[in-house]
Amino acid sequence: MDWFLQQLINGLALGAIYALIALGYTMVYGVLRFINFAHCDVLMLGAFAAYFLAPAVAHVFAPESYLGAIVIVVLAAAICAVIGILIERLAYRPLRNRPKLTSLITAIGVSLFIEYACQLEAVFGAQTRPFPKLLPQHDFQFGGLSVSSNDVIVLVVTALLLAAMRFIVMQTKTGTAMRALSFNEEAAALMGINVNRIISFTFGLGSALAGVAGIFYAMRAPGIEPLMGVQPGLHAFVAAVVGGIGNLPGAALGGLVIGLLETFAGGIPGLSNYRDGIAFAILILILLFKPAGLLGKSTVEKV
Amino acid sequence: MHTGAKRFLLAAIFVAAVVSFFSAQFNRYYLGIAIDVGINVILAVSLNLINGHTGQFSLGHAGFMAVGGYTAASITLALSQKFPAAATPVLFVGALLAGGLTAALAGLAVGVPTLRLRGDYLAIVTLGFGEIIRVIFENMDCVGAASGLKGIPNYTNFFWAWSLAAVTVFVVTCLVNSTYGRGFIAVHDDEVAASAMGINPTKYKVTAFVVGAFFAGIAGGLYAHHKQFLSPTGFDFMKSIDIVVMVILGGMGRTTGVIIAAILLTLLPEFLRGFAEYRMIIYALLIIVLMIARPQGLFSFGKK
Numbered sequence: 001m002d003w004f005l006q007q008l009i010n011g012l013a014l015g016a017i018y019a020l021i022a023l024g025y026t027m028v029y030g031v032l033r034f035i036n037f038a039h040c041d042v043l044m045l046g047a048f049a050a051y052f053l054a055p056a057v058a059h060v061f062a063p064e065s066y067l068g069a070i071v072i073v074v075l076a077a078a079i080c081a082v083i084g085i086l087i088e089r090l091a092y093r094p095l096r097n098r099p100k101l102t103s104l105i106t107a108i109g110v111s112l113f114i115e116y117a118c119q120l121e122a123v124f125g126a127q128t129r130p131f132p133k134l135l136p137q138h139d140f141q142f143g144g145l146s147v148s149s150n151d152v153i154v155l156v157v158t159a160l161l162l163a164a165m166r167f168i169v170m171q172t173k174t175g176t177a178m179r180a181l182s183f184n185e186e187a188a189a190l191m192g193i194n195v196n197r198i199i200s201f202t203f204g205l206g207s208a209l210a211g212v213a214g215i216f217y218a219m220r221a222p223g224i225e226p227l228m229g230v231q232p233g234l235h236a237f238v239a240a241v242v243g244g245i246g247n248l249p250g251a252a253l254g255g256l257v258i259g260l261l262e263t264f265a266g267g268i269p270g271l272s273n274y275r276d277g278i279a280f281a282i283l284i285l286i287l288l289f290k291p292a293g294l295l296g297k298s299t300v301e302k303v
Numbered sequence: 304m305h306t307g308a309k310r311f312l313l314a315a316i317f318v319a320a321v322v323s324f325f326s327a328q329f330n331r332y333y334l335g336i337a338i339d340v341g342i343n344v345i346l347a348v349s350l351n352l353i354n355g356h357t358g359q360f361s362l363g364h365a366g367f368m369a370v371g372g373y374t375a376a377s378i379t380l381a382l383s384q385k386f387p388a389a390a391t392p393v394l395f396v397g398a399l400l401a402g403g404l405t406a407a408l409a410g411l412a413v414g415v416p417t418l419r420l421r422g423d424y425l426a427i428v429t430l431g432f433g434e435i436i437r438v439i440f441e442n443m444d445c446v447g448a449a450s451g452l453k454g455i456p457n458y459t460n461f462f463w464a465w466s467l468a469a470v471t472v473f474v475v476t477c478l479v480n481s482t483y484g485r486g487f488i489a490v491h492d493d494e495v496a497a498s499a500m501g502i503n504p505t506k507y508k509v510t511a512f513v514v515g516a517f518f519a520g521i522a523g524g525l526y527a528h529h530k531q532f533l534s535p536t537g538f539d540f541m542k543s544i545d546i547v548v549m550v551i552l553g554g555m556g557r558t559t560g561v562i563i564a565a566i567l568l569t570l571l572p573e574f575l576r577g578f579a580e581y582r583m584i585i586y587a588l589l590i591i592v593l594m595i596a597r598p599q600g601l602f603s604f605g606k607k
Contacts, residue, residue, distance in 0.1 A: 035423050094595045095594065098598065101358065102594050102598055104360060106590065106595070108590065109588070109589075112584075113587035113591065234427075234431065234434070238431070241424070273438070274439075276434060276438050277438040277439070280428070280432065281435065284417070287416050287424065287428065
C-alpha cells in the first residue's frame with residue numbers, strides 16, 4: 001500500500017510536468033493544425049535560462065528563496081515566450097498557406113537546429129550540467145511515505161496554471177479569438193480577428209508553459225543538457241494525443257495518465273527496462289480504439 | 304518507360320558485377336564508401352515511396368532498417384557454420400529476404416493503426432516506433448542487448464549493394480508508374496478526391512508503407528553484413544533524419560533527385576570529417592531553408 005501511494009505521488013508529479021508541456025502542443029495544434037516539434041527544445045531553453053539566471057538572481061534575493069524562485073521562473077517563462085514567438089515568425093509564418101506537411105518538416109528542422117546549435121562548445125556544450133537548487137527542499141514523512149516539497153509545489157503550480165489557461169481560453173476576448181481561429185481561420189479573419197497576433201500570442205503562451213515545465217523537469221532530473229527536452233517532449237506529445245489533441249482538459253488528463261503509467265511501470269521489475277516504450281504503446285492503442293483521444297470529439301471532414 | 308527501367312536495371316546490375324569482379328583492385332576505403340552509397344540509395348528511394356510519392360511522413364525508417372538488420376544478422380550468425388562456403392550467397396540472400404519480410408511485417412503492424420489518421424500522427428508514431436525498437440533491442444540478450452551484435456560475417460560486397468539498390472529503384476519506379484501506382488500519387492495529391500474516385504487511401508498508404516519497410520529491412524541486412532556490427536543506438540532518430548534529409552534534398556517524389564541526394568550526402572561527411580559537429584546544424588538549416596524557399600527539393604527540375 002505504501003509502495004502504491006508513493007508511486008502515485010511520484011506519478012502525479014511527473015504527470016503534472018507532462019501536462020504543462022502537453023498544453024503547449026495542444027494549443028499550437030488548435031490554431032495551426034500541426035505538431036510544433038521545436039516545443040521540446042523551448043523546454044530545454046527554459047531550463048538553461050533558469051540555470052544562467054539563478055546566480056544573478058541569488059545576488060538580489062536570498063539564494064534558495066521562494067521569491068527568488070518565482071522571479072527566475074517568471075523571467076525564464078518570458079524568455080521562452082519570446083523564443084516561441086520568434087520561431088513562429090521566422091520559420092512557420094512563411095509557410096502558413098502551404099501544405100501542413102511542409103510546416104511539420106520545418107518544425108523538425110527547427111528542433112534539430114536548436115538541439116545541435118546548443119551542443120556546440122561555443123553555446124552550451126554537450127555535457128550535462130548540474131541544475132542549481134532553486135528552492136529549499138523538505139521531505140514530508142507520512143508513515144512510510146516521503147513527499148518532497150518540490151513535488152507538492154509542482155502539483156500546485158500546475159493546477160494553478162491549468163486553471164489560468166482555462167480562464168484565458170474560455171473567458172477572455174483573446175481566448176475567444178483563439179477558439180474562433182481553431183474553428184475556422186478564414187471566418188475568424190473575416191470577423192476582424194488579427195490572425196497573426198493571435199497565433200503569436202498562442203505560441204508565446206505555449207512556450208512560456210514549456211519554460212516553466214522545463215524548470216520543473218530539470219529540478220527532478222540529474223542535470224541539464226541540450227537534448228534533455230526530447231524525451232519529456234515526446235511523452236508529453238503522446239499525452240496530448242491520448243487526451244485528445246486540441247483539447248485543454250484532455251492534455252492535462254493525458255499528462256497525468258502517461259505520468260502515472262510510466263511511474264508504476266518503472267516500479268515493476270520486469271517492466272522497468274521498457275519504461276520509455278510504454279508511452280508509445282499506449283499511443284498506438286489509443287489510435288486504434290479511440291483515435292480522437294479520451295476527451296476529443298471525432299469530427300467528420302467536410303469537403 | 305518500362306523498357307527504359309528494365310534497361311536501367313540490367314545495366315546497373317551488369318556494372319555492379321563488373322566492378323565487383325575487379326573489386327580487389329580498388330582501395331578498400333573507397334569500396335566501403337561505395338557500398339555505403341548503395342545502401343543509402345536503397346534507404347532513400349524506399350522512404351521516398353512513403354514520404355514523397357504517397358505524401359505520408361515517416362520518421363521511423365531506421366527502425367525498419369534495425370528490424371531487417373538484426374533479423375538477417377541473427378540468421379547468418381546461426382547458420383554460417385552449417386553452410387558450405389559455396390552456398391553462402393544463398394544463405395545471404397535468404398537472410399536478406401527474411402530481414403526484409405520481418406521489417407515489412409513490422410511496417411504492417413505500425414501502419415494499420417496509424418495510417419487511417421492524418422499524416423502528422425504517422426510522423427510521431429513512427430518516431431515512437433523507432434524508440435520502441437531501440438528499447439526492445441537494448442533489452443534482448445540474444446542479440447547482444449545494449450552492447451550490440453558482434454562478429455557478423457562480411458557478406459555484403461559491391462555487387463550486392465549496388466544491384467539491390469538498382470532493384471529497389473526499379474521496383475519503386477515501376478510500382479509508381481503502374482496503373483495501381485497512380486493510386487499513391489492520387490492519395491498524395493488529394494485524399495478526399497481519391498476516395499471519391501473509389502481509391503481506398505488507407506490501403507494505398509499501408510501498401511506504400513509495407514513496401515518501403517521491406518526495402519529498409521533489406522538495406523538493414525546489407526548494412527549489418529557490411530559493418531559486421533550492430534548496436535541499437537546506431538538506429539536512433541538521427542539515422543532516420545539522415546534518410547529524411549536525403550529525400551527532402553532530392554525532392555519528395557522525385558526518384559532521380561533522391562538518388563543524387565543520397566550519393567551526395569553519403570560522400571559529403573567523408574570530405575567534411577573536421578566539421579562533424581556542424582553536420583546536423585547544416586542539415587537542420589538546409590531543411591528549414593528548403594521548405595521555405597524550394598519545397599520541391601534541390602535536384603528537381605521541370606515538371607514532376
